[in-house]
Amino acid sequence: MAGNGNRTSVDDASQQMIDHAAACGFELAWDRYQALLPQCDFGKLGICCTNCVLGPCRIDPFGEGAECGVCGATADTIAARNLARHVACGAASHSDHGRDVVRTLLETAQGKAEGYEIKNETKLYALAEQFGIETDGKDLRQVALEVAETALADFGRQEGVLRLVSRAPEPLQKKWQRMGVTPTGIDADVVRLMHATHMGVDNDPIHILKQVIRTALSDGWGGSMYATDCSDILFGGPEPIRSRANLGVLRPNAVNVVVHGHEPTLSEMLVAAAQSPDIRNLAEEAGADGFQLAGICCTANEILMRHGIPIAGNFLQQELALATGAVDAMVVDVQCVFPSAVKIAKDMSTRIISTSKKAAFEGVEQIEFDEEHALQSAKKILTAAVEAFKQRDPAAADLPDSSEHLVAGYTVESIFSTLGGTYRPLFRPLNRGIMDGRLRGVAGVVGCNNVKITHDWGHVEMVKELIRNDVLVVQTGCSAIACAKAGLMRPEAADLYAGKGLKEICDAVGIAPVLHVGSCVDNSRILLACVEMVKEGGLGDDLSDLPVAGAAPEWMSEKAMAIATYVAASGIFTVLSEPFPVMGSKAVRQYLTEGMEADFGGMLAFEQDPVAAAHLMIDHINKKREALGLTEMMYEMPEPARKAAAPAK
Numbered sequence: 291m292a293g294n295g296n297r298t299s300v301d302d303a304s305q306q307m308i309d310h311a312a313a314c315g316f317e318l319a320w321d322r323y324q325a326l327l328p329q330c331d332f333g334k335l336g337i338c339c340t341n342c343v344l345g346p347c348r349i350d351p352f353g354e355g356a357e358c359g360v361c362g363a364t365a366d367t368i369a370a371r372n373l374a375r376h377v378a379c380g381a382a383s384h385s386d387h388g389r390d391v392v393r394t395l396l397e398t399a400q401g402k403a404e405g406y407e408i409k410n411e412t413k414l415y416a417l418a419e420q421f422g423i424e425t426d427g428k429d430l431r432q433v434a435l436e437v438a439e440t441a442l443a444d445f446g447r448q449e450g451v452l453r454l455v456s457r458a459p460e461p462l463q464k465k466w467q468r469m470g471v472t473p474t475g476i477d478a479d480v481v482r483l484m485h486a487t488h489m490g491v492d493n494d495p496i497h498i499l500k501q502v503i504r505t506a507l508s509d510g511w512g513g514s515m516y517a518t519d520c521s522d523i524l525f526g527g528p529e530p531i532r533s534r535a536n537l538g539v540l541r542p543n544a545v546n547v548v549v550h551g552h553e554p555t556l557s558e559m560l561v562a563a564a565q566s567p568d569i570r571n572l573a574e575e576a577g578a579d580g581f582q583l584a585g586i587c588c589t590a591n592e593i594l595m596r597h598g599i600p601i602a603g604n605f606l607q608q609e610l611a612l613a614t615g616a617v618d619a620m621v622v623d624v625q626c627v628f629p630s631a632v633k634i635a636k637d638m639s640t641r642i643i644s645t646s647k648k649a650a651f652e653g654v655e656q657i658e659f660d661e662e663h664a665l666q667s668a669k670k671i672l673t674a675a676v677e678a679f680k681q682r683d684p685a686a687a688d689l690p691d692s693s694e695h696l697v698a699g700y701t702v703e704s705i706f707s708t709l710g711g712t713y714r715p716l717f718r719p720l721n722r723g724i725m726d727g728r729l730r731g732v733a734g735v736v737g738c739n740n741v742k743i744t745h746d747w748g749h750v751e752m753v754k755e756l757i758r759n760d761v762l763v764v765q766t767g768c769s770a771i772a773c774a775k776a777g778l779m780r781p782e783a784a785d786l787y788a789g790k791g792l793k794e795i796c797d798a799v800g801i802a803p804v805l806h807v808g809s810c811v812d813n814s815r816i817l818l819a820c821v822e823m824v825k826e827g828g829l830g831d832d833l834s835d836l837p838v839a840g841a842a843p844e845w846m847s848e849k850a851m852a853i854a855t856y857v858a859a860s861g862i863f864t865v866l867s868e869p870f871p872v873m874g875s876k877a878v879r880q881y882l883t884e885g886m887e888a889d890f891g892g893m894l895a896f897e898q899d900p901v902a903a904a905h906l907m908i909d910h911i912n913k914k915r916e917a918l919g920l921t922e923m924m925y926e927m928p929e930p931a932r933k934a935a936a937p938a939k
């Protein structure tokens with residue numbers, strides 16, 4: 291495992307629970323990983339194909355065995371096709387989430403979705419205007435109906451161009467046209483990509499990669515962007531809000547309900563139901579000190595951003611939360627939920643409640659969430675949690691007493707008002723900070739946890755190194771949760787960790803050096819913040835001109851592969867810890883890490899050491915500054931915090 295000495299996690303609360311789990315005999319993801327070693331090298335290199343039953347075929351990377359599969363497919367074709375299937379799945383996951391939010395907006399407009407209302411009229415009207423929908427003389431519901439129908443049509447669009455593509459700067463749209471990768475329709479692009487990977491269809495690795503890029507773009511500038519926009523319309527646009535993060539937010543005497551997964555429609559309603567008098571009475575009658583709602587993974591980020599509901603933990607803390615014995619209900623929907631949750635909860639009073647029509651867990655209670663009767667579904671879930679609380683053995687619970695303060699809730703709109711100061715509503719202070727050399731640039735650091743790297747180490751080390759070098763950091767997903775737990779999202783973090791220039795900006799506008807911008811689908815907010823930086827002027831004409839970079843220092847999911855691909859194809863240099871499983875193909879590796887830059891202005895790099903990766907990003911940002919003629923920084927660059935770690939074995 292790459293990382294920090296003998297620790298499994300750099301987070302003390304997590305390390306405490308990992309040790310506790312070992313003492314209790316609970317098996318965790320790290321144990322299963324060790325039991326699986328050595329993992330298959332053909333899989334890692336992406337040169338095993340199971341796309342038809344003439345195989346499985348695997349190519350010898352050293353040229354001593356088979357050079358191609360039974361059908362003649364080479365390592366290049368196989369690796370590109372495997373990547374295509376991963377990205378198709380990642381894009382489908384974000385986009386199916388986005389579709390459900392749009393459908394909830396539609397049902398709300400039709401008066402069919404109990405308990406939901408349109409909370410952000412400004413964003414609704416902005417989207418209506420972008421779609422060219424006439425709003426004069428129409429009531430709010432009618433406008434919402436037409437917006438939702440127009441957005442849904444983009445999911446089923448068969449030809450033409452995805453509507454939100456027009457938000458990208460024109461030079462970028464032209465690059466996409468030239469390369470033949472402009473997204474058409476969210477569903478159709480996934481289907482076409484899957485078709486391309488069928489045995490005997492697309493065999494040219496670079497041609498396959500172009501199709502991969504088109505589908506990834508239909509996620510970033512389509513499915514994910516719709517998920518964010520329509521969530522903001524329905525549930526309200528986030529504003530900066532204080533909260534806390536880590537397992538210590540769970541309370542010994544409360545009915546602890548942990549929501550885990552991704553879709554915000556149910557969790558929004560759980561927040562409302564937990565405040566209703568009848569449900570609060572139920573908890574009191576059971577002897578509880580109310581409800582404690584907390585989140586894991588991206589559902590956590592959704593309700594943190596809009597309601598300040600605290601975060602229990604990130605991806606690799608899902609089993610640790612259960613191991614506390616203090617969780618009464620873990621309410622799960624889709625994506626990133628370990629099947630193992632059932633095993634850990636089995637011997638406890640904890641109820642795992644599965645709520646999505648799309649996912650079932652063997653042996654798990656299903657309370658299917660129904661948008662038409664959302665409040666009733668939420669109350670039923672909380673009632674089950676109260677029943678579990680009554681069964682909880684307080685003596686068996688072991689809760690770490692640790693959580694950290696944070697500020698979350700930044701969006702393109704709220705960054706406008708926070709950073710805008712006297713210049714509201716402009717990105718001018720941000721651009722000016724970069725131009726006058728107080729800020730070196732901006733980095734988006736996102737993504738998961740991975741058992742191959744000490745838990746949270748990659749995120750925290752990378753982000754500390756970036757802010758020390760005057761790079762403002764924006765974050766989503768489990769990476770945001772890692773840095774929140776490490777105290778990097780408190781305004782005081784600027785004094786402790788930021789370089790002098792960044793600290794001056796943070797002090798002037800009262801922000802932390804690390805800004806939480808939401809869940810995985812909210813990476814679309816980062817794209818749009820970059821668009822606003824270009825529009826503001828002085829930093830070039832395209833996203834690829836900006837002194838910005840992206841990273842996923844502990845990524846693990848297929849969604850992360852889709853995200854990294856659309857970010858790079860939008861012109862932004864992006865560093866990932868684990869290499870994509872394509873390294874068995876020279877052609878695919880070279881295109882992703884070199885060739886892409888000439889075509890799109892952005893490319894990928896793979897570097898497991900987070901400090902070395904941060905310096906790849908800083909070098910890139912410096913290169914972009916130089917191209918813009920911004921060679922002077924207000925303060926000198928500090929010495930690196932430490933030497934890069936030796937490459938992981």
Ligand code: SF4
Nearest residue numbers: 339342345347359361
């Ligand atoms: Fe083998 Fe070709 Fe079938 Fe893949 S598609 S399993 S390489 S025969």
Ligand code: MSK
Nearest residue numbers: 588626737738767768
């Ligand atoms: S939840 S995709 S582990 S960021 Fe979005 Fe975290 Fe990665 Fe899932």
